[in-house]
Amino acid sequence: MKAPGDYPRSEPNNTPVNGAAVTGNAPPPGGSAQHDWCDDPRMRHHPIFAALYDRLLALCERAGFREARADLLSQAHGRVLEIGAGTGLNLSHYAADVTELVLLEPDRFMAARLRDRIAADSPLPESVTVVDEPAERLPFDDESFDCVVSTLVLCTVDDPEQTVAEAARVLRPGGKLLYLEHVRSTNERLARWQDRLDVPWGWFSGGCHPNRDIPAVLRASRLDVERLDHGEMPKELGPVIRPMIYGWSSRGGGLDDGTNRSTV
Ligand SMILES: C[S@@+](CC[C@H](N)C(=O)[O-])C[C@H]1O[C@@H](n2cnc3c(N)ncnc32)[C@H](O)[C@@H]1O
Numbered sequence: 001m002k003a004p005g006d007y008p009r010s011e012p013n014n015t016p017v018n019g020a021a022v023t024g025n026a027p028p029p030g031g032s033a034q035h036d037w038c039d040d041p042r043m044r045h046h047p048i049f050a051a052l053y054d055r056l057l058a059l060c061e062r063a064g065f066r067e068a069r070a071d072l073l074s075q076a077h078g079r080v081l082e083i084g085a086g087t088g089l090n091l092s093h094y095a096a097d098v099t100e101l102v103l104l105e106p107d108r109f110m111a112a113r114l115r116d117r118i119a120a121d122s123p124l125p126e127s128v129t130v131v132d133e134p135a136e137r138l139p140f141d142d143e144s145f146d147c148v149v150s151t152l153v154l155c156t157v158d159d160p161e162q163t164v165a166e167a168a169r170v171l172r173p174g175g176k177l178l179y180l181e182h183v184r185s186t187n188e189r190l191a192r193w194q195d196r197l198d199v200p201w202g203w204f205s206g207g208c209h210p211n212r213d214i215p216a217v218l219r220a221s222r223l224d225v226e227r228l229d230h231g232e233m234p235k236e237l238g239p240v241i242r243p244m245i246y247g248w249s250s251r252g253g254g255l256d257d258g259t260n261r262s263t264v
Helices: 047-073 108-120 160-170 188-204 214-220
Strands: 014-018 078-083 098-104 127-131 145-151 171-182 224-232 243-250
Touching: 047 108, 047 145, 047 171, 047 243, 078 160, 108 127, 145 160, 160 171, 160 214, 171 214, 214 224, 214 243
Parallel strands: 078 098, 078 145, 098 127, 145 171
Antiparallel strands: 014 127, 171 243, 224 243
C-alpha cells in the first residue's frame, strides 16, 4: 500500500459547474487544464472506455442497477462527495436533501462527459463542482462532508485502502460512506477466474480489477460497517464482475455488519 505522500501533488482543476465554489480547504477554481499528476504513469486516461461507458452499462442499468443506485443514493444528504463519478450516472438520483455535490473525476475523458451531463441534467443540487483529483489524496478538510459515495470505483482506484482512509478522514462524525461495488467472489472457483482475468480485464475496462476483496478493505478501515449486503450485478456484464456489495459504513455510527443480507 502506498503512503499518502507517494501520490504526486498538484493544483487541481476544480471547476464549479453551477452555484457556489467548493468550500473547506478545496483549492480555488480555475487551475490549469492539465496537471502534473495527469502525466504520472500511475494515472491513466481512458478515451475509448469513457466514450463507450454509458453504452456498456446501459443493459445493466436497465436490468436493475439503476434502481440499486437510486435506493442507495436516497440516503445522500447535505454536502456530498462522489469519488470516481465517471460520466455521471448517479447524478439524477440525488434528491433535494443534497445541498452541495462535489464530483471527483481524475480521468479527463470521463470528466468531459460528466460536465456535459451536468450541463444537460436538471434538476441538480444547488452547487455542483467537478474536481480532477484522485481519491487517494482528497483536497478537502477533515470532517467536511456528510456523505461520500463510491459506485464501481474501489475496483479501479490505485489504492483502495488509502481511498477508504481518505473517505473516512473527510467524513463528519455520523457521516456515511455509501457503496455499490463489484467484488471478489466468495466462490473459490470464480475467484480463481477473476485472478486469471484480472490483467486482461483491466485493459478494456479502464483499469478495473475484478478480484479485489473490497469487504475486507471496508472492514479493516476506521469506519464502522453498518450494512454490507452481498448480491449480484445484473448478468448483462458477465460473470467476472457479477459478485457485488451494497451498503454503507459510518464514521462513529451504529454497528451492524449484516454480511448475509441480500438486497440486489
Ligand atoms: C467503472 S467507472 C465508475 C463510474 C461511476 N462511479 C459509475 O458508477 O458509473 C470508475 C471510475 O473511477 C475513476 N477512477 C479511477 N481511478 C481513480 C482514482 N484514483 N480516484 C478517483 N477516481 C478514479 C475512473 O476515472 C472512472 O471514472
